[in-house]
Amino acid sequence: MNRPAAVAVRVLRRPLVLLAVLWLLLVLACALHPELVTGRDPVDQDLPAALGGPSAAHPLGTDRLGQDLLSRLAYGAAGTLWGVLVAVLTATVVGVGLGLLAGYLGGVVDALVGRLADLLFSLPAIVILLVVVAVFPGDVTIAMLTFGLLLSSGLIRVVRAATRSTREELFIAAARLAGLSTPQILRRHVLPRLRGLVIVQASLVAAIALVMQASLAFLGFGPPPPEPSWGGMIDEARMVIVRHPWALVPPGLAVALTVLSFVLLGDAARDGATAAWATTKLARRRRRSGRRRTHPTVPAPRHPTGSAPAHPVEPAPAGGPGHADTLLSVRRLSVQLPGGPARGARTGTTVVSDVDLDVGPGEIVGLVGESGCGKTVTALSILGLPPGDGQLTGSCHFAGLDLVRADDRQWRTVRGRRIGYVAQDPMVSLDPTLRVGVQLAEAVRRHTGLGRRPARARVLTLLRDVGLPEPDTAARRYPHQLSGGMAQRVAIAFALAGDPELLIADEPTTALDVTRQAEILALLARTSRERRLAVLLVTHDLGVVAALCDRAVVMYAGQVVESCPVTELFARPRHPYTRGLLAADPHRASRAGRLPTITGTVPAPGQWPTGCRFAPRCPLATESCRHAPVPLDRLGPAHAVRCVRPDEDRVAA
Amino acid sequence: MSGRPLLAVHDLVVDLGRRRSATRVVDGVSLTVAAGETVGLVGESGSGKSTIARAVLGLTPVTDGRVLIDGVDVTHAGRRQRRALSDDVQLVFQDPFSSLNPARRIGDSLVEPLLNRRGVDPARRRVLVAEALHRVGLPAESAHRYPGQFSGGQRQRIALARALVGSPRLLVTDEPVSALDLSVRAQIINLLADLQAELGFGHLFIAHDLAVVRHLSHRMVVLHRGRVVEAGDAETVYRRPTHPYTRALLAAVPVPDPVRARAALAAFARQPPPAGPAPDLGVDPAADRHPTS
Numbered sequence: 001m002n003r004p005a006a007v008a009v010r011v012l013r014r015p016l017v018l019l020a021v022l023w024l025l026l027v028l029a030c031a032l033h034p035e036l037v038t039g040r041d042p043v044d045q046d047l048p049a050a051l052g053g054p055s056a057a058h059p060l061g062t063d064r065l066g067q068d069l070l071s072r073l074a075y076g077a078a079g080t081l082w083g084v085l086v087a088v089l090t091a092t093v094v095g096v097g098l099g100l101l102a103g104y105l106g107g108v109v110d111a112l113v114g115r116l117a118d119l120l121f122s123l124p125a126i127v128i129l130l131v132v133v134a135v136f137p138g139d140v141t142i143a144m145l146t147f148g149l150l151l152s153s154g155l156i157r158v159v160r161a162a163t164r165s166t167r168e169e170l171f172i173a174a175a176r177l178a179g180l181s182t183p184q185i186l187r188r189h190v191l192p193r194l195r196g197l198v199i200v201q202a203s204l205v206a207a208i209a210l211v212m213q214a215s216l217a218f219l220g221f222g223p224p225p226p227e228p229s230w231g232g233m234i235d236e237a238r239m240v241i242v243r244h245p246w247a248l249v250p251p252g253l254a255v256a257l258t259v260l261s262f263v264l265l266g267d268a269a270r271d272g273a274t275a276a277w278a279t280t281k282l283a284r285r286r287r288r289s290g291r292r293r294t295h296p297t298v299p300a301p302r303h304p305t306g307s308a309p310a311h312p313v314e315p316a317p318a319g320g321p322g323h324a325d326t327l328l329s330v331r332r333l334s335v336q337l338p339g340g341p342a343r344g345a346r347t348g349t350t351v352v353s354d355v356d357l358d359v360g361p362g363e364i365v366g367l368v369g370e371s372g373c374g375k376t377v378t379a380l381s382i383l384g385l386p387p388g389d390g391q392l393t394g395s396c397h398f399a400g401l402d403l404v405r406a407d408d409r410q411w412r413t414v415r416g417r418r419i420g421y422v423a424q425d426p427m428v429s430l431d432p433t434l435r436v437g438v439q440l441a442e443a444v445r446r447h448t449g450l451g452r453r454p455a456r457a458r459v460l461t462l463l464r465d466v467g468l469p470e471p472d473t474a475a476r477r478y479p480h481q482l483s484g485g486m487a488q489r490v491a492i493a494f495a496l497a498g499d500p501e502l503l504i505a506d507e508p509t510t511a512l513d514v515t516r517q518a519e520i521l522a523l524l525a526r527t528s529r530e531r532r533l534a535v536l537l538v539t540h541d542l543g544v545v546a547a548l549c550d551r552a553v554v555m556y557a558g559q560v561v562e563s564c565p566v567t568e569l570f571a572r573p574r575h576p577y578t579r580g581l582l583a584a585d586p587h588r589a590s591r592a593g594r595l596p597t598i599t600g601t602v603p604a605p606g607q608w609p610t611g612c613r614f615a616p617r618c619p620l621a622t623e624s625c626r627h628a629p630v631p632l633d634r635l636g637p638a639h640a641v642r643c644v645r646p647d648e649d650r651v652a653a
Numbered sequence: 654m655s656g657r658p659l660l661a662v663h664d665l666v667v668d669l670g671r672r673r674s675a676t677r678v679v680d681g682v683s684l685t686v687a688a689g690e691t692v693g694l695v696g697e698s699g700s701g702k703s704t705i706a707r708a709v710l711g712l713t714p715v716t717d718g719r720v721l722i723d724g725v726d727v728t729h730a731g732r733r734q735r736r737a738l739s740d741d742v743q744l745v746f747q748d749p750f751s752s753l754n755p756a757r758r759i760g761d762s763l764v765e766p767l768l769n770r771r772g773v774d775p776a777r778r779r780v781l782v783a784e785a786l787h788r789v790g791l792p793a794e795s796a797h798r799y800p801g802q803f804s805g806g807q808r809q810r811i812a813l814a815r816a817l818v819g820s821p822r823l824l825v826t827d828e829p830v831s832a833l834d835l836s837v838r839a840q841i842i843n844l845l846a847d848l849q850a851e852l853g854f855g856h857l858f859i860a861h862d863l864a865v866v867r868h869l870s871h872r873m874v875v876l877h878r879g880r881v882v883e884a885g886d887a888e889t890v891y892r893r894p895t896h897p898y899t900r901a902l903l904a905a906v907p908v909p910d911p912v913r914a915r916a917a918l919a920a921f922a923r924q925p926p927p928a929g930p931a932p933d934l935g936v937d938p939a940a941d942r943h944p945t946s
Binding site: 169170171173174175176177178179180181184188189192193195274370371372484513514515517518519521522525526540541542543544545546547548566567570580581582584585586587588594595596597598599601602 | 697698710712735736737738739740742743744746748751752753754756757761762765766768769770804805806807812815819834835836837838839840842843846861862864865867868901902904905906907908909910911913914915917918921922
């Protein structure tokens with residue numbers, strides 16, 4: 001595979017970067033063969049034309065002595081680039097080398113290198129350089145070597161920090177266990193991770209070195225006068241700045257453009273070098289689609305034209321006939337992530353399609369499925385927070401509102417007050433810098449309008465309700481001082497702060513140990529019963545569903561495939577996917593031995609089959625399954641299944 | 654079991670942290686794994702099960718006790734000896750995402766256990782990598798792709814291929830299926846069993862899920878706060894746990910059966926709430942059985 005070429009193509013596709021590369025190539029060409037750019041000798045004095053502007057004879061004008069500015073620029077490029085090269089090489093070799101050693105080895109080496117970096121950092125660069133050029137007058141190489149060394153302190157620090165964090169990665173441990181030596185690990189695993197960082201740092205060093213070199217020449221420490229140098233040209237121009245300001249333009253512009261080009265190229269090279277692995281395909285697609293923020297409430301077509309709704313038109317919101325006992329009623333909810341124009345004709349990726357879902361007051365409904373099936377996206381979309389700028393279609397009736405079309409003001413009365421949310425990782429919902437009690441009190445006051453003191457009392461009640469034995473102590477703790485189980489209890493207290501009617505819990509026990517999980521499940525069951533709180537529980541664990549839920553909604557590849565009371569789900573599962581999941585559960589298998597499996601994996605959004613989405617993995621699939629989408633059929637008053645052969649009992653072997 | 658075991662851990666003690674504030678994470682654990690045998694190490698977080706794995710592999714210094722691999726004491730093996738050991742012992746981590754370097758192609762990661770081996774030239778390495786990929790059910794061209802292009806289940810297959818590419822005699826897996834989805838989890842469990850039948854390695858299998866352990870293991874060792882509380886035939890421990898902690902652990906796992914799961918949850922809810930952050934399920938350390946295996 002021709003990788004460097006591919007990287008180059010990727011990098012050059014940006015117009016600004018292309019310009020930067022062309023400019024640097026021009027400078028390089030001047031450095032190598034200035035006679036190709038200009039026919040004039042840089043020290044040739046054309047006195048009659050002194051201090052002239054651009055003309056046919058002198059395209060960039062002349063200086064005080066009538067020397068051609070273009071020629072002097074071209075011949076000065078070599079010294080300039082050489083200086084930059086010396087500085088960049090010195091800084092990179094010293095910085096990366098010492099940074100790697102310090103970061104990977106740690107201990108004494110780290111301490112010594114750290115002190116050295118501090119020392120280099122604290123030395124006044126310009127004073128040191130002036131000393132050096134005084135000792136070695138006119139020697140650009142030694143000056144830039146010194147400057148590169150001084151600049152390496154920054155590189156040492158960033159490389160050390162990046163190495164330290166990389167060292168803790170599991171793949172480093174894996175490489176060690178594979179028997180690799182330390183140099184091998186550094187070369188194979190640590191250096192590739194640092195590539196982007198080093199490229200950017202090197203480009204910055206190049207830019208700074210160029211400016212510093214010009215400054216030295218400007219101060220009169222460059223090459224002796226007749227010899228051309230960019231800094232010297234600026235110094236020359238300074239002397240005549242009142243009479244002939246133009247003379248400053250060519251060298252100034254050359255320095256500025258070169259500095260800019262270094263930085264642009266550095267950024268682009270970093271992106272190019274890491275693009276192959278830095279992001280997943282999906283993330284890249286999303287990034288390309290740009291950052292336009294489409295508000296989820298943008299009215300969107302309700303139904304794709306041409307396909308008649310499979311369900312009766314939605315009745316009037318809550319209170320309407322037939323929905324008296326429904327708190328949340330989701331109909332034909334679809335979520336589409338924006339697609340990028342770079343990805344061809346596809347306008348976007350549908351990640352959830354036509355989900356129907358009901359939750360009654362006080363009812364616990366399990367939303368079951370594997371990762372990638374859209375259960376979390378569904379839950380977040382009900383809250384009006386679809387990930388990745390997703391667009392919602394369909395309807396979502398809750399308490400007299402269609403949440404799909406609710407505006408910010410309406411959301412303020414719903415989120416937290418009427419619908420609470422519990423995430424899988426409790427730490428994401430807790431601010432690490434505030435004590436638990438303070439955060440909770442804030443939420444209580446916001447949702448209920450209580451004063452400071454009553455809110456404080458309510459916080460303690462909430463903490464006691466979620467089973468924290470010493471609410472006073474717990475309220476004074478910071479989130480990091482809580483154990484996982486306690487933190488999840490606090491997160492539930494948070495969700496209950498506004499006394500909601502519906503709690504959406506996304507895998508609330510997945511990160512916990514089994515005994516902690518049992519406690520949280522017991523807490524959810526009790527809370528739901530005591531407060532008549534409805535719960536929409538997102539989970540992949542069928543055991544959790546069995547323990548807690550009244551009804552279950554099974555999702556596969558963005559669709560609801562089965563929906564029924566929990567007792568039915570376990571006693572008479574009808575969809576082959578549900579059956580397969582149940583059979584593959586080691587807890588269900590009657591004896592030790594081979595587990596029945598579902599072959600293959602869940603297809604990614606955008607790769608769903610046109611017919612039944614489970615057909616490629618289904619042991620019962622026939623040709624008819626693959627032709628057309630399968631509707632969600634009602635088998636009874638409370639049981640719906642998306643399968644054309646729901647009565648076949650043969651299970652995946 | 655005949656002859657000496659492949660892995661023998663004697664009275665292992667591991668303290669983590671600096672001298673003053675060190676905590677005893679593993680406290681006198683003994684266990685053995687024979688060739689061709691799977692031993693499940695079960696416990697909750699903080700029980701010390703992962704630390705035992707790290708100690709066996711030399712990723713964590715051992716405070717006291719001995720680790721023998723094929724009769725050779727490797728408790729305090731140096732860098733050089735450890736690198737030689739990598740031919741015999743390999744590890745699969747729980748997290749299939751961070752255990753593969755995202756910046757390196759699959760083939761580059763897979764080849765690593767072979768890099769420092771004598772007599773394996775690059776052509777032979779390629780063959781072995783392709784074989785390893787095939788064994789775990791992935792196409793050979795996966796070697797040219799980056800980890801970011803694979804799902805969690807596929808990555809765990811890749812991690813397994815990397816561990817097995819050098820034909821180790823002992824495989825240690827730390828929660829290899831916990832991060833996977835249900836249907837994929839069953840595939841990997843079966844794959845582990847098939848590979849063991851084919852290659853005959855000894856397998857120290859670490860997990861928190863008793864049902865999974867029972868499925869895959871011949872014997873089971875239950876850990877609680879760094880001590881072995883119960884050990885024995887996997888099926889027997891699962892069906893007739895004798896230690897109160899094992900029983901509590903089993904009772905806490907919600908089974909996919911509404912009647913039993915609800916009854917268990919109700920029983921669990923009747924217990925008094927926990928007193929502190931660490932679980933205390935009536936285990937008296939003095940009453941711990943130290944079974945001999």
